[in-house]
Amino acid sequence: MICCLNPDCPNPLNPKGKKSCQTCSTSLVPLLRNRFRVIRVLSDEGGFGRTYLSEDTDKLNELCVIKQLAPKFQGTWSQKKAMELFAEEAKRLQELGEHPQIPTLIAYFEQDNCLYLVQQFINGQNLLKELQQRKVYKANEIQAILLDLVPVLKFIHDRGVIHRDIKPENLIRCRYDGRLSLIDFGSSKQLTEKVKNKSGTSIGSHGYSPLEQIRDGKAYPASDLFSLGATCFHLLTGTSPFQLWMEHGYGWVNNWRQYLRSPLTPELDGVMNKLLQKDLKQRYQSADEVIKDLIPKPQLALPAAGQSSGKFPVTRSSTFSFRYALLKSLVLASAFILLFGFSEVWYQQYRQIQATLLSRLKPLNYSSSQGEVAFNHSPNTGVRNISLANTFKSSAKSVMSVAISPDGRKIASIAEGDRIIKVWNLATGKEILTIRGHSQKINAVAISPNSKTLVSGSDDQTIKVWNLATGKIVRTLQGHSDSIQALGISPNGKILVSGSDDNTLKVWNLSTGRLIRTLKGHKYWVRSVAISPDGRNLASGSFDKTIKLWHLNQENPARTLKGNNNTVTSVAFSPDNTTLASTSRDRTIKLWDVASGEVIRTLAGHTNTVTYVAFSPDGITLASTSRDRTIKLWNLATGEAIHTLTGHQNNVTSVAFTTDGKTIISGSEDNTIKIWRISN
CATH class of the missing domain: 3.30.200.20 (Phosphorylase Kinase; domain 1)
Structure with missing residues (x-):
């Protein structure tokens, strides 16, 4: 057309x-x-x-x-x-x-x-349409919206720009990662001393725009903050500020609480009340003030950002892992001596020494369970050759996630908006099963270590367990009150962990379907989970911009990692259990020391949101995917990007290694699954 x-x-x-x-x-x-x-x-x-x-x-x-x-x-x-x-x-x-x-x-x-x-183009829907579909927002969801948007306002205000038309229609939630984008700068204005001291044209949307903007044509950072408060009021109550303005003028802001469906927490109530002040001088004057009141005060019982409140148990699983971790520990110990004994200059020198030592460490050949050598090179050379071996055309819809059976024979994939799972023969590229049973779209799939069981999580709030050979349903697990977005299976195949938009994780007995425990701690949607290879620990990433580390047999989080400036999109443990990788919408990958909770290194190179991350079986290489349409392979010892794979024509959503480390599988919004072969 x-x-x-x-x-x-x-x-x-x-x-x-x-x-x-x-x-x-x-x-x-x-x-x-x-x-x-x-x-x-x-x-x-x-x-x-x-x-x-x-x-x-x-x-x-x-x-x-x-x-x-x-x-x-x-x-x-x-x-x-x-x-x-x-x-x-x-x-x-x-x-x-x-x-x-x-x-x-x-x-x-x-x-x-x-x-x-x-x-x-922002592929998603605006918050007004989202409200019409959902009908209600919870207080913690409003707090998450504020935490997502106030930094955006700080960004534009710091550059002297006032938006002047913030309302639900101008806020779009991206359908892939939930990020809120601020659009329509057609009413925006540069804030200068001249503008501050003269009246201007009245621009904005009645009900959402404050008095000084509508009456006098003046706008300040505090004006945008009022509009944000009115937007959140609309989402919380379902009541349009425009309709209230038509009936009561600005009188409604004096008794805004009477429209609430349920009381807010004291913290959020205070923030909303100060955002909605009619008098400019009584309102928040800057985004920084809002952020300060939004972020919870640190509690003595919880560790500080990036720090540990106690030793976190870590099991190292191989000779190489032990040698690598031992050297890392020795170098870290040296760092403390340098830090306390000398100065920051010495610390910078230590970091250089650490990188050199790690890059020279020679790993033993890694053998898979079938006795095949995955890699046989030093970490400073990285993967030598990668070639595109095959491309599977999934359907007319974007591939959102892929999972490989540990025996290396099958791939399970799900597509955007689909209620079906496709199972492929990895060797031939033929589709061998189409599995149906969910009533709404599927968001996550996982395959058990014995390659016999497939698990799926859906918007229908259920988890389904399937026989991978036949595609027949084994059982349905119910317990979450919102969409299931992430799944992880323990190395022994006995435990299943699910992450949900109800802000919780649930731990299940995979054999019986019995719910073992519910893990609470995140303040917003849980979108990624990973179980450590030793089966002892669990990591979860959330839209609340934190990562939580859990002992798999306990209900309370052992540690919270707060180094991300944006939504955490995926998490993965290294094969030796010592390192956690996380990806974020801030376009970076962070490597965390599991035992201490400290950031080891930040990898930067992608030009858009990093969507997924996976370790190679030998722990030498990290693969990451991004909305910049590329897959990057990183040398973990040096932090260098050693390969960039550019075959996909749209955002790359997922990546996985086969257990022998010789094949990489990637899924993309270009409707394809690509098979990449690694050779030395």
């Missing part, structure tokens, strides 16, 4: 090959600026143009959003103002688009007497 760019056309979609619109006879434009293919209308802009979903042919048809400015009344004040705001929006996106939660500017140009602004 080709879309007509006449903003008044009632039926703009036309069959390919047409030269003029079959509805309004306007000449059709196959490619705007010889680059952008307009697919369909997203929204009308009230007589000033339209917003379109489009494809960027210069970027392998990547989706983008095109805003069109085509005012009807030429030469009027309204046209001049609209053009001024349009140009300002492009300028703001160019300045602010470096932030991962603000769309990036792709292009800004004029064509056929219209202005066009092209920006990044």
